[in-house]
Amino acid sequence: MVFLDDDRLFDAEPKARDIARALYAGIKDLPLVSPHGHTDPRWYAENEKFPDPARLLIVPDHYVFRMLFSQGTRLEDLGVPTTDGSAVEADGRKIWRLFAKNYYLFRGTPTRLWLDHTFATLFGVTERLSEANADAIYDRIAGLLERDDFRPRALFERFNLEVISTTDAALDDLRWHRMIRDSGWQGRVVPAYRPDSVVDPDFPGFAENLDKLADITGEDSGHWSGYLAAHRKRRAYFKEFGATSSDHGHPTAETANLSPKEAGTLFDRVRTGHADARERGQFRAQMLTEMAKMSVDDGLVLQIHPGAWRNHSPSMLQRFGRDKGFDIPTRTDYVAGLKPLLDAVGTDPNLSIILFTLDESVYARELAPLAGVYPALRLGPPWWFHDSPEGMRRFREMATETAGFYNTVGFNDDTRAFPSIPARHDVARRVDCAFLARLVTEHRLDEDEAHEVAHDLAYNLVKKAYKL
Incomplete structure (x- = not known):
C-alpha cells in the first residue's frame, strides 16, 4: 500500500525529527519556483488534455x-x-502493464519517491503499483486525465507554481510562448536561451544552424562580429518573452578568452568545417x-551544465535520437577550466553564473571554494543523477562548510516529467529541513535561524539567483 509517511526523509532520532517537522511545516506550502527544466511550452499554450x-x-x-532498459526491456x-x-x-495499457510488472526495479531510487508521491497526491492512488493492480490504476489515472481540472494549466495552478522556465533552442521562434502571452492566462511560463x-561545432547540422541564425536575425553569421551580433539579437528576443537566463550544456567546463582577432580566425575554421x-x-x-x-x-543569468558524455551509445543514438538515457557523467575540472572566464569577468557585479556538476568529487575541492570567493558564482543544486535524497545530503555536507547556504540557489527540478514537479520539490524541502535540524541538534x-534558512532554500534564494 502506498503510504506517504509524514516523516519520510527525516531523521529517526526523535529530537532532530521534531525540529525537522516544525521546519517543514513552515515551508511545505510555499509556492514552487521552477527556474530550469524541460517541460514543453506547447502544453501550456494549447492546454490540451494529456494523453x-x-x-x-x-x-x-x-x-x-x-532503468527498464538496463534490465532487458526494449525501448520499442x-x-x-x-x-x-x-x-x-502504441497501446498505452500494454506499456503500463510492462511498467507495473517491473515497478520493483525502482525500489530505493528517487524515481520511486517521485512516482509514489505523484500517484498518491495527484491521482489518489492508495496501493503500491504492481502487476496485479496495473489495470485498475491505469483506469483511474486515465479517467482523471479526461477531466478539465487535469489539463496543463489547471495542474500548473494546483501545483502552486509561481513561475516555470522552459529551455528553448536559440533558433526557436517561441511561438508557444507567444500563444501563452496572447491567451490572457496568468500562469507565468518563460523561456531560457x-x-x-549554434555554439557547438559537433552538434548535428551546426553549419546549417548558423545559416538559420543568420536568416532569423538578419546578421551575417559568416563572420565573427556578425555571429556575435546574431546571438545578442536572439537573447534580446528571448528577454521579450520573460527570459532571465541562458543555459549551456557543454561537455566540459573549459573556457577561453582569445583576442578578437584570434577568435575570428578560430571561428572561420569552425564555420568552414576545417577545425580539428x-x-x-x-x-x-x-x-x-x-x-x-x-x-x-x-x-541574463548564465547557467553552465557541463560534464555529461552525451549519447554514450552510438547505436542507441542512431535508433532513438538524443536524450534517451545514455548520457553518462564524466570527471570535470572547474578550477583550471573556468579560469579564463573568471579572469575576464569573474568579479563583475553585473554577472551571475550558476554552476552545476555531475562530478560530486569537486563539491568540496573546487566548486565550494570557487563560489565561496568569486562574486559572480553560485552553486546550482544537485543535478540529474544526484537529484536524490543522498545526493542532496552530500551536497549540503560538502558545500556548506566553504560556500555557506547563500552562495547556493535553492532547488530546481530540471524535469521533463511535469507531474513530478511537486514531488521533486517536496523531496528537496524535506532533505534540507532534515539537514538544518541536524545542525540545530x-x-x-539556532532554531530561529534554521527557520529563516529553510524559507530561503525553498523560495527566496531561487527567486533572487534567477532574477524572478
Missing part, C-alpha cells in the same frame, strides 16, 4: 525507461519513438566566455 497514463508518465521520462516495447519512424508499441546548436577536435573544443570554450560577457551587458545553528 494516456503511459504517454504522460513513462514514454517521455528517461529516468523511467533507462515502452513506446519510445524511433528516429526512422519504425513501429513501436539554450544556444548549444582541439579547435572545436576551444571554440566551445571561447563561447562560454562570450556568453558571460553578453550576460554582463543584458543581465548539534548546536551549530
Whole structure:
C-alpha cells in the first residue's frame, strides 16, 4: 500500500525529527519556483488534455525507461519513438502493464519517491503499483486525465507554481510562448536561451544552424562580429518573452578568452568545417566566455551544465535520437577550466553564473571554494543523477562548510516529467529541513535561524539567483 509517511526523509532520532517537522511545516506550502527544466511550452499554450497514463508518465521520462532498459526491456516495447519512424508499441495499457510488472526495479531510487508521491497526491492512488493492480490504476489515472481540472494549466495552478522556465533552442521562434502571452492566462511560463546548436561545432547540422541564425536575425553569421551580433539579437528576443537566463550544456567546463582577432580566425575554421577536435573544443570554450560577457551587458543569468558524455551509445543514438538515457557523467575540472572566464569577468557585479556538476568529487575541492570567493558564482543544486535524497545530503555536507547556504540557489527540478514537479520539490524541502535540524541538534545553528534558512532554500534564494 502506498503510504506517504509524514516523516519520510527525516531523521529517526526523535529530537532532530521534531525540529525537522516544525521546519517543514513552515515551508511545505510555499509556492514552487521552477527556474530550469524541460517541460514543453506547447502544453501550456494549447492546454490540451494529456494523453494516456503511459504517454504522460513513462514514454517521455528517461529516468523511467533507462532503468527498464538496463534490465532487458526494449525501448520499442515502452513506446519510445524511433528516429526512422519504425513501429513501436502504441497501446498505452500494454506499456503500463510492462511498467507495473517491473515497478520493483525502482525500489530505493528517487524515481520511486517521485512516482509514489505523484500517484498518491495527484491521482489518489492508495496501493503500491504492481502487476496485479496495473489495470485498475491505469483506469483511474486515465479517467482523471479526461477531466478539465487535469489539463496543463489547471495542474500548473494546483501545483502552486509561481513561475516555470522552459529551455528553448536559440533558433526557436517561441511561438508557444507567444500563444501563452496572447491567451490572457496568468500562469507565468518563460523561456531560457539554450544556444548549444549554434555554439557547438559537433552538434548535428551546426553549419546549417548558423545559416538559420543568420536568416532569423538578419546578421551575417559568416563572420565573427556578425555571429556575435546574431546571438545578442536572439537573447534580446528571448528577454521579450520573460527570459532571465541562458543555459549551456557543454561537455566540459573549459573556457577561453582569445583576442578578437584570434577568435575570428578560430571561428572561420569552425564555420568552414576545417577545425580539428582541439579547435572545436576551444571554440566551445571561447563561447562560454562570450556568453558571460553578453550576460554582463543584458543581465541574463548564465547557467553552465557541463560534464555529461552525451549519447554514450552510438547505436542507441542512431535508433532513438538524443536524450534517451545514455548520457553518462564524466570527471570535470572547474578550477583550471573556468579560469579564463573568471579572469575576464569573474568579479563583475553585473554577472551571475550558476554552476552545476555531475562530478560530486569537486563539491568540496573546487566548486565550494570557487563560489565561496568569486562574486559572480553560485552553486546550482544537485543535478540529474544526484537529484536524490543522498545526493542532496552530500551536497549540503560538502558545500556548506566553504560556500555557506547563500552562495547556493535553492532547488530546481530540471524535469521533463511535469507531474513530478511537486514531488521533486517536496523531496528537496524535506532533505534540507532534515539537514538544518541536524545542525540545530548539534548546536551549530539556532532554531530561529534554521527557520529563516529553510524559507530561503525553498523560495527566496531561487527567486533572487534567477532574477524572478
